[in-house]
Amino acid sequence: MQQQHDGRLVAAAILICMISSTTAVYLLGNCNNLQANSVTTRLLPAICVTSIGIWATHFVAILGYDTGLETSYNLVITGMAALFSVVTVAFGMVFGVYFNSVLSHALGGLYLGLGISVMHLLGMFAMQVPGSMVFHMPSTVAAIVSGCLISATAFAAFAWIRSNWRYPVASLLLVLAVCTLHFTQVSWTRFLPSPEQLDIEQGINGTVLAIVVFSLWVFVTVIALARHWSFSQDETDNQRADPTPQADRA
Helix, strand or coil: CCCEECHHHHHHHHHHHHHHHHHHHHHHCCCCCCCHHHHHHHHHHHHHHHHHHHHHHHHHHHHCEECCCCCEECHHHHHHHHHHHHHHHHHHHHHHHHHCCHHHHHHHHHHHHHHHHHHHHHHHHCEECCEEEECCHHHHHHHHHHHHHHHHHHHHHHHHCCCCCHHHHHHHHHHHHHHHHHHHHHHCCEEEECCCCCCCCCCECHHHHHHHHHHHHHHHHHHHHHHHHHHHHHHHHHHHHCCCCHHHHC
């Protein structure tokens, strides 16, 4: 059975991943020396942009994948994948930024890569086809290991490089981690038709899912950037109102 990707949707998925990764890395750059009361103001925008970007990248790319069969998507599992993405991204970023070392960022990136892997597999199981899905285990394992290692390298590079080069390097590596995991695993997955008539009408249509995913991605990204901008403005106003150096106040 010939299986292929729609080039337009693949390009859209990669573009979403690049925008999300670049934005997330920029936001993460303002999260040094994290304090407990600054999680929501500083780190939450980066967590939201990263998690929704990874989730949207996966499902837009999946929508461009031709299984050769009629396909719908389980809404509950799709939502679980989104939730899992948020939780794992949050833990990985908080761990890396809180301990603020190259090792902690690498371990946080490794955990994030594992989370991306589970989210990806959940997204695959969300696909409903009148047949069966068969994973190629060697390529699946290789995709997960590669994605995790590249993700760990992305966050380690972000912590290790002190110049502005850390932003493009980390964002490109994060894009590479997500795309390597997704396209390596999916390209070796086969969908075999079943002689039995299976009901897939209870799932959500691919076009509807595309609209929902893209709308959520735009909404969350805009809100996260607005929240970050608002915090930056408040911080600037506070500095102008109290120009005394922090060392003198201490």
